[in-house]
Amino acid sequence: MTDKTLLHAEEDSFLQQLLLNSPGSGEMNLFPDQTEDKPQFTIVKPEPGVCVKTKDNKGEKIFVNICKTSQMPSPKDITEEELVQLLDDEVPDYRIPMSIGEPHAELDKSGKGCTAYDVMISDEFMAKIIKSNIFHGFFMSVLYEGLENKFGIMLERNWTQLKNxxxxGNLHEHHIRAKSKPRILEMSQEAAAAVDERQTKSLISELPSEVSSAALREADKTPEEPECVIIQEPKTGYPEFLVAEVKLPKVKSSKTVDLDLGEDRIFLKAHPEMYTLDIYLPYDVIQEESGAQFNRTTNVLTLTLPVKPA
Structure with missing residues (x-):
């Protein structure tokens, strides 16, 4: 076996150790209460928010019920100035979590038939778009695009918000996919040592993280924001997966760590009030195939996140 072949074999072995729940690995079931045939959903009844009226390209009346709920995640909390700067980009990197329900037939105030859509966002973001015209305008453009792409319709960009x-109509229930909560596997000291030794050879390039470990906080009152580095494989081009390494020097056991994984977001909380991490990922990941492993020797939590195809 040549040195080059040996290197590739070592890299493959290392990556297999990181991909804890890759298809067919048989390592563990990260979601014991969920199967591929029966994904878990939460049934949410939205609360009324605001209603806007517009028309489609055929001249038919369209109503959009913009609803709210505490069970939807909020987008990243940014200022109006930061949003304006993002809008200068060709493709603004700002995601708004929302749930778009199926159309339902209703009657307008004159008794004529019309179509209504229910769109659900978080309570916090609802308050923001009511307060800020800039966020409201951006949200409406995203909302229009979402409705048109999902249902193959064309909507007029002139719209009116109903005052009274x-x-x-009646708001319909939404089926929201439950948050993925990967079970954290603790590595034995022997396995941790083997992985640590292999990691000394740089196989993966680093991506910039949105985490600031120097965030100001009140001692012993506000949870600390841990240091996090996001890396990718392969190191050039579109990645096949991401690896997030979170340093938790005060954590002794993974049992004290709560971890939620979204399509493009990581939320972590270590008890009692030690660490809180809430960051967005540079790519959408496949939640069902993601894994988490806590190294008790280095106190590092490693998340292995397969990336959705481009």
Whole structure:
């Protein structure tokens, strides 16, 4: 076996150790209460928010019930100035979590038939778009694009917000996919040592992280924001997976760590009030195939996140 072949074999072995739940690995089931045939969903009844009226390209009346709920995640909390700067980009990197329900037939105030759509966002973001015209305008452009892409319709960009009603018709329940909560596997000291030794050879390039470990906080009152580095493989081009390494020097056991994984977001909390981490990922990941492993020797939590195809 040549040195080059040996190197590739070592890299493959290392990556297999990182991909804890790759298809067919048989390592563990990260989601014991969920199968591929029966994904877990939460049924949410939205609360009325605001109702806007517009028309489609055929001249038919369209009503959009913009609803709210505490069970939807909020987008990243940024200022109006930061949003304006993002809008200068060709493709603004700002995601708004929302749930778009199926259309339902309703009657307008004159008794004529019309179509209504229910769109659900978080309570916090609803308050923001009501307060800020800049966020409201950006949200409406994203909302229009979402409706048109999902249902193959074309909507007029002129719209009116109804003053005397918060919704048209009865709001329908939404089925929201439950948050993925990867079970954290603790590595034995022997396995941790083997992985640490292999990691001394740089196989993966680093991506910039949105985490600031120097965030100001009140001692013993506000949870610390841990240091996090996001790396990718392969190191050039579109990645096949990401690896997030979170340093938790005060954590002794993974049992004290709560971890939620979204499509493009990591939320971590270590008890009692030690660490809180809430960051967005540079790519969408496959939650069901992701893994988490805590190294008790280095106190590093490693998340292995397969990236959705481009």
């Amino acid at each position: 009603r918060k919704c048209l």
